[in-house]
Amino acid sequence: MSIQDIIQGKKKWRAHMARVKVLPKDYQIVYKEIQKYFFKVGPVEMTDDTGLLSGIVDLFEEGASLGKGVLEVTGRDVAAFCDDLIKDSKTYTDIYQEAVNQEVSKAMKKVTDKKK
Template sequence: MGIQDIIEGKKEWRAHMARVKALPKDYQIVYKEIQKYLFKIGLVELTDGIGLLSGIVDFFEEGAALGKGVLEVTGSDVATFCDDLIKDSKTYYDIYQESVDQEVNKAMKKVIDKKK
């Protein structure tokens, strides 16, 4: 990643956050909680840009334009809303689990091979 990529990424992030700040206050609050949730679970997609987060802002902008409250858009259980968004996405936790399983399988194979 070159310096130009970093600069472009920062510009993109600032533009994204300006969109968030233009949302009604209730949408901003829920967006920030969703963002924290997604960062905490280690969603791999979030390191590839702001595609998912931008999609959430698009969705929120539509809801706000229709005059809906944010919980009318997400439902009252925001964590479930998040889980539904990412149900087929990979997290760093998933990658770590796979890595541990592979290492255990390698170690067990060596143990079995030694016994033969």
């Protein structure tokens, strides 16, 4: 990644966050929680692109312009809303679960090999 790429990425992120800051307060609160959720368990592909988050801002801007409350847009279960958005994407949680299962399999194989 070049310096220019980093600079462009920062500009893009700042423009994205400027859009968030003009949303109504309830939308900003929910957006920040969604962002935290995605950064913890979200899709692996999201690491250097704001596409998913930008799409959420688009949805929130539309909901706000129609006078809807944020929970009318997402539903009361915001985590379920997030999960639905990434249901077909590989997540950090998936990777961690796979790693745990592999480690358990290795350990169990060693135990059974010693018994032979």
